[in-house]
Amino acid sequence: xxxxxxxxxxxxxxxxxxxxxxxxxxxxxxxxxxxxxxxxxxxxxxxxxxxxxxxxxxxxxxxxxxxxxxxxxxxxxxxxxxxxxxxxxxxxxxxxxxxxxxxxxxxxxxxxxxxxxxxxxxxxxxxxxxxxxxxxxxxxxxxxxxxxxxxxxxxxxxxxxxxxxxxxxxxxxx
Numbered sequence: 001x002x003x004x005x006x007x008x009x010x011x012x013x014x015x016x017x018x019x020x021x022x023x024x025x026x027x028x029x030x031x032x033x034x035x036x037x038x039x040x041x042x043x044x045x046x047x048x049x050x051x052x053x054x055x056x057x058x059x060x061x062x063x064x065x066x067x068x069x070x071x072x073x074x075x076x077x078x079x080x081x082x083x084x085x086x087x088x089x090x091x092x093x094x095x096x097x098x099x100x101x102x103x104x105x106x107x108x109x110x111x112x113x114x115x116x117x118x119x120x121x122x123x124x125x126x127x128x129x130x131x132x133x134x135x136x137x138x139x140x141x142x143x144x145x146x147x148x149x150x151x152x153x154x155x156x157x158x159x160x161x162x163x164x165x166x167x168x169x170x171x172x173x174x
Contacts, residue, residue: 003106006139007168010130013101015072015094018080023070023094026130032068034137034162036154039072039097039107039126043079044118047145048125049087058155059091065159067129072097074122097123108143129158137161137168 004010010026017023028035038055040048052071059069072094073080080095099121102109108124125148129138138157140149160166 002103003141004128004136004139006136006170008136009134010128010136011104012134013104015101016077016096018077018084018093018095023072023092025070025072025094026128026134028068028130029070029092030063030068032063032066033132034065034067034158035128035130036062036067036069036158037072037128037130038070038151039102039105039123039128040083041110041124041145042073042075042118042122043083043086044112044122045145047148048073049083051125051148051151052083052087052089054151056087056089056091058151061155062158065155065162067158068092070094074098074102074120075118079118106141108141127154129154131168135168 012024012026014022014024025037062069070092074097075095077095084093102123107126109121111121112118125142127140127149131137
């Protein structure tokens with residue numbers, strides 16, 4: 001696994017989107033110039049449902065800051081649709097993120113513990129904030145469902161960054 005460095009160009013990639021069409025990760029939509037992207041584990045993950053419910057709650061706040069909010073998983077369409085329905089999401093959700101794409105994003109990938117959990121390898125959580133230059137402003141990648149940044153803190157951080165022209169951090173020597 002190779003982590004994507006803070007400040008590097010985000011590798012734009014296309015995935016199918018629940019409800020039809022294509023979602024381009026790293027390309028803000030709807031007139032926004034930044035994108036907040038959350039990679040979630042899948043329908044089998046109860047912590048993901050709670051986490052993405054909060055993501056849905058902060059979507060309007062992020063939109064007011066010029067930030068497009070999206071989520072994506074490696075689930076197939078049926079499971080992704082089930083997840084969207086279960087959580088009541090209206091934000092854009094991509095699905096069928098492939099293993100090569102997971103690797104390109106520097107995500108940890110896990111194998112299912114049993115067929116009851118899920119039927120394919122899946123990404124562990126990741127969060128990327130892509131700025132108006134297509135660069136990674138904030139990155140957080142975890143190897144377990146229990147370690148994720150607080151989304152309300154991320155939203156307030158984006159507000160601070162944008163209001164104060166705060167630089168990308170963690171780039172010493174890079």
